[in-house]
Amino acid sequence: MIRYWPALLSVLLTLGAVAGYYAFLRVPAVRNHPELYLVAFALATVIAGVASWRAARWPNFVALGLSAVLLILGGYFNFVLARVPATATTFKVGEPAPDFTLPDATGAPVSLASFRDKTPVVLVFYRGYW
């Protein structure tokens, strides 16, 4: 077991990065730094790569395969799939927000103008779960 400690370290680093990211998704410092899991995957790939080069044994190859696949998939998600293209917004800081009326969860109409001169408003546009 002891001579496979680099392979074990690589696997723990890889799985720890996945578990840590999901466990602390609500912590802004974790959520907003997805590149941290890529750094962990890259480090795990290097460790397993060196171990495989020094000793061509299956635990080292397994660790190398796992970390390399997650590095590629994670990189593809982070740099390609998760990207949101810039959009031409129709409002600017310092200008009035366009008014609207939308139904709330009970179907009752809510208009932005109804909060005018009463309370500040935070608009949160989110993707929803479809």
Next chain:
Amino acid sequence: MLTELGDAGVQILAISPDPNERSQELAARLKARYRFLTDRDLAVTRRYGLVHAAGGHKSQDVPRPSTIVLDRRGIVRWLSLADSIQLRPDPDAVARAVRELAP
């Protein structure tokens, strides 16, 4: 963000294409001044220029995740537009933007 802003005397309007009964129940339990509004056909999202074309998992249009702080007069004072679906504005930054509004 639910709890940080709940007491700040601010109305949060959360807009998505979803029908939102479940989200509204959650907000009621947290006693947050959160109202979930349904923009089924993205008409309002489109009017704001916040449509992520074909961004959904079935290549449907979805909102670009965005947070906009308006003062009492309805003027935009702060905004955060996502360039990645993984990122959210720091709730502390939103709370700060609300606190810095003129009373």
